[in-house]
Amino acid sequence: MARMKFLCDADRCIECNACVTACKNENEVPWGINRRRVVTINDGTPGERSVSMACMHCTDAPCAAVCPVNCFYTTADAVVLHSKDLCIGCGYCFYACPFGAPQYPRVGNFGSRGKMDKCTYCTGGPEADGSPIQYEKYGANRLAQGKLPMCAEMCSTKSLLAGDGDIIAQIYKDRVAKRGYGSGAWGWQTAYRETIAS
């Protein structure tokens, strides 16, 4: 089994937001929820960089650790998923998540956030693979069909990479060697406790 990861090559991201749109469309994500978003740092200055960020499917995921009802689980592909049936909408995963990945249908006054929703790496949830109920609750299950997440597949500059961690790390290393620079794999140190030498 592979160890699935995301890698955003910030030197390639052109802030087109196609990944955000692709994700929303593929997973029929409810209004107000963004499983993936693009954020530009130092917007408007020569050193600006845009990074596409979603759940990074951390090693030893903080959300899973702090969940009071233990609704998270990790698949054989190292994708971090959760059960919306068990989720109580307490919001603790958002406090623990280093990447702001957990989303809630409502703002959450008086604890009324509703069931948490986040990037599933296009892997659905605990229900049977490909079932309508799985699609309704968690969105597409592309991994079960042998496909990678829609966001990375749609990326026009191939800035956003998805796939086995070793393979996408090698692709990134080759790019850095060829073009002579690279700002590093954003979030990897925090999510996976490793960096890619650039």
Add this chain to the structure above:
Amino acid sequence: MAMLCARIRLVLTAVAFLVCAAAAPVAAQQPTSVDPNAAAVKEQQLLQQFYRIQGLGTIPDTKSYVIEQPMGRTWRLFHQVWLRWIGVIVILGVIALLALFYFTRGRIRIEGGRSGRTILRFNSFERFTHWVSTVAFVILGFTGLNITFGRVLLLPLIGPDAFSRWSIMAKYAHNYSSFPYVIGIVVLFLLWVKENIPTAVDVRWFKEGGGMVGHKHPPAWKFNAGQKLLFWLVMLGTLGVVASGCFLLFPFYLTNIFGMQIAQVLHALIAVAFVGVIIMHLYIGTLGMEGGSDAMGNGEVDLNWAKQHHSLWVEQELGQGRSATLPAGAKTTPAA
């Protein structure tokens, strides 16, 4: 004129050529020497500077503009390790100390036994308000502890589905019972604050160990120094949990992710200490002292109990003409 124009054109062309010639070596080196990344923002540098990486996004949800906050892992360490140890040590520690106290000092008895005559200590409104706060506090305490300890203690016993259903109810019970709790505490504050202002008598009470250590019975008004201490601890604790709780009840209205984490840490720490204090209060009001629980039962305490623990208050009450109530069936002529 035409001559001058031709001259100027020639000079300009020459200058332009020289500039191009000078720039040519730079242009030739471009593929290898220019690093478009040189001015770019660096992840590690940003994290060292600001502890989190924040930018500008294109969706209305502004908290999504924070793309990386490794402090989440520190908060996790607090919630999973420190808070659990602190909670266990404080709560079990208080219970252990009380057990030790109970088995060494024993129950504080009414000296000379019950007189059979009683005096009104708390009227029905005071007792009702206290019970509202009590019930709400117990709900808040158990549902709050459920968030921290339920996964370890209760989940393995009742299974994930039942535990999840219980936890959703517990969450709403926690959020909504905070309102009657706060109203109760505010009313109790208004009712009792006058009698809880520290006086010189309290110094003596503390010096004599409050009658708990040793067997002296220092004088006290309606509330002795220990009760005054409890009163102010409850007020401070309530202020702390309410202030931090408001942040959690209305997430992200007043603060960002870091503020939310701090609010949760303060809420949990103050609440754990508060639970410890209230366990002590519960002990001394029931098991630890004979006759104490009557004050919140029917509100009538035994006259001997009152003289032992609140001598000045009893003198004041009897002096004001409020007489002790005789036991049912007693003769109407009071004993000399």
